[in-house]
Amino acid sequence: MNLPLSITKNIHDWLFELMSAPIAAVVEMVLIAVAFLGFFALAGLLLVYMERRIAAFFQLRLGPNRVGPQGLFQTIADALKLVSKELVVIDKADKFLYNLAPYFVIVASLMALSVLPFSQEFHAFDINIGVFFLLAVSSIGVIGILLGGWASNNKYALIGAMRSGLQTISYELSVGLSILTIVLLAGSLQISEIIAVQQKGGWFIIQGHIPAFIAFMIFMIAGTAETNRAPFDLVEAESELGAGFHTEYSGMKFAYFFLAEFINMFIIAAIGTILFFGGWLSPFGITESIPLLGVMWFMLKVLGLVFLMMWFRWTFPRLRVDQLLTLEWKYLLPINLFNIVFMAVIVWLGLTINF
Amino acid sequence: MEQIIFYILSLIMVVFAIASVTSRMILRSVVYLLFVLCAIAGFYFLIDYNYLAAIQLTVYAGGIIVLFIFSVLLIHHIESKLDVASLGRRILVGLASLVGAGLTLSVIWAHPFIVAENSARSTEVRDIGLGMLSYGDGGYILPFEVISILLLAAMIGAIIVAKGTRLTIKD
Numbered sequence: 001m002n003l004p005l006s007i008t009k010n011i012h013d014w015l016f017e018l019m020s021a022p023i024a025a026v027v028e029m030v031l032i033a034v035a036f037l038g039f040f041a042l043a044g045l046l047l048v049y050m051e052r053r054i055a056a057f058f059q060l061r062l063g064p065n066r067v068g069p070q071g072l073f074q075t076i077a078d079a080l081k082l083v084s085k086e087l088v089v090i091d092k093a094d095k096f097l098y099n100l101a102p103y104f105v106i107v108a109s110l111m112a113l114s115v116l117p118f119s120q121e122f123h124a125f126d127i128n129i130g131v132f133f134l135l136a137v138s139s140i141g142v143i144g145i146l147l148g149g150w151a152s153n154n155k156y157a158l159i160g161a162m163r164s165g166l167q168t169i170s171y172e173l174s175v176g177l178s179i180l181t182i183v184l185l186a187g188s189l190q191i192s193e194i195i196a197v198q199q200k201g202g203w204f205i206i207q208g209h210i211p212a213f214i215a216f217m218i219f220m221i222a223g224t225a226e227t228n229r230a231p232f233d234l235v236e237a238e239s240e241l242g243a244g245f246h247t248e249y250s251g252m253k254f255a256y257f258f259l260a261e262f263i264n265m266f267i268i269a270a271i272g273t274i275l276f277f278g279g280w281l282s283p284f285g286i287t288e289s290i291p292l293l294g295v296m297w298f299m300l301k302v303l304g305l306v307f308l309m310m311w312f313r314w315t316f317p318r319l320r321v322d323q324l325l326t327l328e329w330k331y332l333l334p335i336n337l338f339n340i341v342f343m344a345v346i347v348w349l350g351l352t353i354n355f
Numbered sequence: 356m357e358q359i360i361f362y363i364l365s366l367i368m369v370v371f372a373i374a375s376v377t378s379r380m381i382l383r384s385v386v387y388l389l390f391v392l393c394a395i396a397g398f399y400f401l402i403d404y405n406y407l408a409a410i411q412l413t414v415y416a417g418g419i420i421v422l423f424i425f426s427v428l429l430i431h432h433i434e435s436k437l438d439v440a441s442l443g444r445r446i447l448v449g450l451a452s453l454v455g456a457g458l459t460l461s462v463i464w465a466h467p468f469i470v471a472e473n474s475a476r477s478t479e480v481r482d483i484g485l486g487m488l489s490y491g492d493g494g495y496i497l498p499f500e501v502i503s504i505l506l507l508a509a510m511i512g513a514i515i516v517a518k519g520t521r522l523t524i525k526d
Binding site: 022025092093094096097100127128129132133135136137139140142143146147149150151153158161162165169172188189 | 356380382383386389405406409410412413416417418420421424425427428433478479480481
């Protein structure tokens with residue numbers, strides 16, 4: 001039973017019937033861009049709500065529960081408050097860079113968002129280099145943090161920015177190498193192909209068993225560090241640096257940084273889902289006949305990984321800078337390099353678990 | 356459509372290249388340079404060289420520009436501006452760049468550009484990777500290995516320079 005439910009194709013055909021080809025193409029691009037912007041804002045707000053509820057759960061509190069059902073509209077109210085707040089103008093800051101910095105962070109995470117497959121057909125940009133593109137654009141986000149910290153003309157912000165650059169550049173290596181381990185298994189960088197391979201032979205975390213599991217652990221650790229979240233939140237360590245690189249930002253500009261951080265967490269969780277847990281595939285193919293349910297499975301898995309990252313945050317204490325660097329360069333990187341060779345041997349000998 | 360995007364990207368490149376050279380705040384220059392490099396990545400995307408575009412973004416935008424920003428962050432205060440060069444020097448530099456631009460333009464105009472068919476070589480990552488490691492016709496295994504040895508040597512050299520005398524002293 002294959003239900004003929006292809007929303008995107010219908011809209012595409014309808015648009016091209018209505019208008020001439022070039023105009024329809026532009027309209028389509030605008031529509032997709034608006035959809036992604038909407039998703040960006042909405043998912044960011046919901047993730048903030050989720051974080052607060054989970055934090056409350058871990059600390060035996062209730063969390064936001066007054067605005068709307070179960071406090072669901074609390075973060076929307078907060079966002080409205082932030083919009084209405086005054087944007088403080090800093091006299092001695094480099095105004096151009098100060099205002100530009102949040103957009104770097106946002107553009108980087110929006111570009112990364114565009115290649116994520118929400119289901120078989122909700123896939124905006126299925127590029128040949130797939131995961132490599134994700135790595136490439138995620139390396140731009142750190143520029144925004146560095147610029148924001150420097151342009152604020154504030155000691156705390158500068159130190160926060162320096163720490164952030166240090167951390168992101170170091171842990172990018174581990175993220176890249178652990179992704180590479182899985183690419184060995186998939187034999188392709190294209191995201192749709194990575195998922196197609198998993199559809200045939202089972203999710204990669206099972207297919208690649210031991211090395212895939214090591215890669216997954218390294219990916220989650222390095223991913224948490226790359227999004228500057230606790231226990232790796234030296235960048236904005238409240239007890240040491242005020243608020244870190246965004247100390248001088250207020251109102252909506254602060255909200256941009258804040259939302260981008262949560263969206264980055266979503267992106268890391270989504271990459272983990274695509275690479276290790278089969279993206280939008282349903283477990284054992286139980287809903288394969290209804291392609292639309294792929295969105296639900298994808299979101300469920302991503303939210304599961306997001307929950308894992310929030311769990312880290314409220315469980316582990318913050319690392320020191322030297323511990324952070326020792327962890328990356330003396331433990332994760334050698335383990336990762338060894339793991340790639342291990343995975344190559346496993347793939348070469350055909351020791352993967354296929355079913 | 357592609358032509359319009361090409362002109363927009365070229366405009367971005369020219370404007371920000373000029374801005375990067377003329378700006379007196381060093382970090383702003385770096386950011387303008389970043390825009391130029393991103394526009395070049397846009398060109399690669401335009402001609403479907405996705406892999407090269409991603410390399411451009413990782414290596415130049417993500418790597419080199421971040422290094423630049425780091426060094427500026429460490430040595431430069433926000434209020435310091437670059438000095439304006441003396442008039443004589445400015446005239447000299449202007450003349451030199453005019454000669455350079457003239458030379459380049461004359462070469463470009465004299466060269467007969469032939470429209471190449473794009474079908475001969477695939478730009479997929481798989482084919483690029485196989486090409487890098489093939490030792491047959493048109494393979495790149497020798498340059499690939501030479502570059503990796505060069506990078507390894509550079510890495511060891513950097514460690515020795517950074518460690519200095521501490522390498523020999525046991526602590």
